[in-house]
Amino acid sequence: MRLSQSFFYxxxxxxxxxxxKSHQLLLRAGFIRKLGSGSYAYLPLMQRVIHKIEAIVRAELERIQAQECLLPQLHPEDLWQESGRLxxxxxxxxxxxxxxxxKRGQVLAPTHEEAVTLAVKDVLKSHRQYPAHLFQIQTKFRDEIRPRFGLMRAREFIMADSYSFHTSAESLEDTYQQVGTVYQRIFERLGLNVVAVEADSGAMGGQKSREFMVLTGAGEDxxxxxxxxxxxxxxxxADSLxxxxxxxxxxxxxxHHTPNTPTIASLCAFMDCDPTQVVKNVLYQAIFACEVLVPVxxxxRGDQEVNSTKLSNVLSEMFSGLGGLQSLEVPTAEQLQEWTTGELPLGYIAPDLPDSLIAFREGVHGQFARITDFTVSELENFVTGANEPDHHVYGAxxxxxxxLGYLADVRLAKVGDRARHDPEQLLQSARGVExxxxxxxxxxxxxxxxxxxxxxxGHAxxxxxxxxxxxxxxLAQAIAEQSHDENGIVWTLASAPYQVILTVANMADPAQAETGLTLYQEFRQAGLEVMLDDRDERAGVKFKDADLIGIPYRVVVGKGVQQSLVELVIRQTGEKQQVAIEDVQLVLLGLCVDRKPSSGVL
Known part of the structure; x- marks a missing residue:
């Protein structure tokens, strides 16, 4: 690509x-352009990065016999209604x-589980056709409440998603682990530092899932x-001891009369007790798809907090017949008035808060879903509310x-907790992008x-x-987030839009211009991905742009052509060296080898 004849800014x-930083740099370097909230144009340089990543993903998935397909983006609403996810x-x-x-409802697909299941429904009829593994690289749509951070949380984005079908749990486990290994290899090829973490399955469903996180201070998780x-x-x-x-x-x-002690801190100060001796009782309201409100x-324990995700999963299991949990929240005073018969002793609630306080009305479950966390299940002589304002009980x-209510782990693990696999290990915290x-x-x-x-x-x-x-x-933006410096992006070789930028310092110098064009043609013929900066700009502007867009290797054709020398600059380290013009192509070919893993099938 010759910059003088290209769309480049x-x-x-x-x-x-x-x-x-990555969002700032992608915009400044002309990789993306904002169209609307959470919607971006992928300009030529970014499109090349995307194609590089797609090629690696495609190659690695095909190595494990996954077959590529392409599924519709527009889905009938009925299909999502049938799956229970609408x-x-x-x-x-x-x-x-x-x-x-x-007037038929349609969904712009955020994911394709329903679509792929319907696509294979009339094909995968016999156990002999299993296992099967299909993948696609496709645009997804999610109406994010707060799109931010550029491509990290966009409303329209590209995803590689694959789906496997199995006749046994063992077969599913094999593919699950195999794909996890493939993903790690993809990250290694892209030069990304990624951590695999246990995760909640959320609206996707299922009992087991694993996330892959790029650790960065800008992460939302x-x-x-x-x-x-x-x-x-x-x-x-997360779980912990x-x-x-x-x-x-x-x-x-x-x-005991405990005036003005609605919080754990005020209660412990008044009663001279420790938070680990207190059973606190937290009210929630859960609303299910069938429009039933369940008081929870x-x-x-007083020193612990409730993990709303774990609590949501427990409630979904307890009330599986109500069509899926739609919302879970601590009710406001106004919301409490809608489903209670009178004022509740907030701050002084006991585990046996009477069900009679729940209003008898349509759409409200008449009993509290009482859930007891394991942190209090074996407490003895504890302190808790007395269901009476300004009163607590102790020695309970x-x-x-x-x-005891329904026993479950609904506790939020936190920094400093001891790890289950080794109590000597303490949990630490980092931010990550999935x-x-x-x-x-x-x-x-x-x-x-x-x-x-x-x-x-012959059984179904x-x-x-x-x-x-x-x-x-x-992934494209994650690379920029993890690999940049004060001057711009530092693309890894496998993801860079071009391997080499050939910068002619002074296009008005015939010797430099001729040498630059000759090297450009020779590099291309040798199979190098090269862009030629032949713009009529000052050398300093060209060098700043080269650093900003982050091409791994820069060859500068300057005054050294008089001695048959060019300057080779390594973007990652800033190292510079003089190389003979006749040798520079061979040097670059050695640097630009894509060190792929062995080609054997897993």
Whole structure:
């Protein structure tokens, strides 16, 4: 590419709405251009980066016998209704939803589990056709509430998503692990430092999933990990050992007047007790797809917090017949008035808050869903509310004074907790950007959408599914976020739009201009990806642009041509060296070898 004849521009000023460095640099270097909120044009340089990443992803997936297909972006609403995900995605507010000319509901696909299941439904009929693994590289749409950080959280983005179908859990596990290994190899080829973490499956469903995180201070997700590298999990999924409680000094059960103590801190100061001796009781309201409101009461230790994701999963399991959880929140005073018979003793609630306080009305579940976290299930002589303003009880026990609710882990793991695999390891925190996510879906979609196969005995069976997503455009920006300096982007060789930028310092010098054009043609003939900066600009401007766009190697044709020398600059290190013109092509070919892994099939 000759810059003098190409669409190419850079900006000197940083756009005001670009918050993180990679977003700023991609805009300044002319890789992307904002069209609207969360919507970007991929300009020629970015399109080349995207194609590079897609080629690596495609090659690695094909190595494990995944076959490429292309699925529609526009899905009938009925299909999502049938799978049970329409309400869940609508409640999250991320689904682009429209009607066609016949008033039929349509969905712009944020993901393709329903579509791929329907595509294979009338094909995968026999156990002999399994396992099967299809993938596509396709644009997705998600109506993000707050699009930000450029391509990191956009409303339209490119994803590589694959789907596998199996007749056994063992087969599904094999492919799940195989794809995880493939993803790690893709990240290595791209030069990305990525951490695999345990994750929650969310609206996708399934019992097992793993996220792949690029650790960066600009990340929106919190990752909890151990220094030994043996544990990492998204904070919403993380598990840990909680500290043992301090032994309670209250040996008899009494109700005590505790004025102005609605918080754990104020109660502990008044009662001279430790938060680990307190059972706090937190109210939530859960609304399900069938428009039923379920009042929820969670009992958890005073020094701990509730993990809303874990709580949502527990409630979804407890009330699986109500069509999926749509929202979960701590109710406001106004919301409480809508489903209670009177004022609740907020700040002084006990685990046995009476169900009679729930209003008898349509759409409201008449009993509290009482959930007891494991942190309090074995507490003895604890302190808790008395269901009376300005009063608590102390010396309370389960079985004698209160009944345990549904036992579950709904606790939020936090920095400093001891790790389960090694109590000597303490959890640490980092921010991360999710670039990939793999799931074991089980039979959820196959069952609901009627996918069946005949086993060896001729009986109809429901196959198991896995799905595996990799954000192509997110990966592109993640590389820029992880690899840049004060001068611009530092693309890795495998992802760079071009391997070499050939900069002619002074196009008005015939010797420099002729040498630059000759080298450009020779480099291209040798198979090097090269851009020629032959613009009528000052050398300093060209050097700044070269650093900004981040091409791995720069060859400068300057005054040294009189001695048959050019300057080779390595973008990553800034190292400069004089190279004979006759040798520079061979040097570059050695530097630009794509060191791919062996070609054997996994």
């Amino acid at each position: 850079t900006l000197r000023e940083t756009p005001s709405d670009a918050e993180i 309400a869940a995605y609508q409640s999250e507010g991320i689904l682009f939803h429209l009607q066609d000319r016949h 919190e990752v909890l990990y151990t220094q030994d590298g043996l544990y990492a999990a998204n904070a919403e999924k 909680f500290s043992p409680p301090i032994k309670s000094r209250f040996t008899e059960h009494h109700k 009461l969670v009992s958890i 026990n389960w079985g004698g004074n209160f009944s 670039v990939g996510h793999i799931f074991q879906l089980g039979d959820r979609y196959a069952d609901r959408l009627g996918l069946r196969y005949q086993d060896a005995q 069976q429901i196959p198991l599914m896995g799905c595996y997503g990799l954000g192509i455009t997110r």
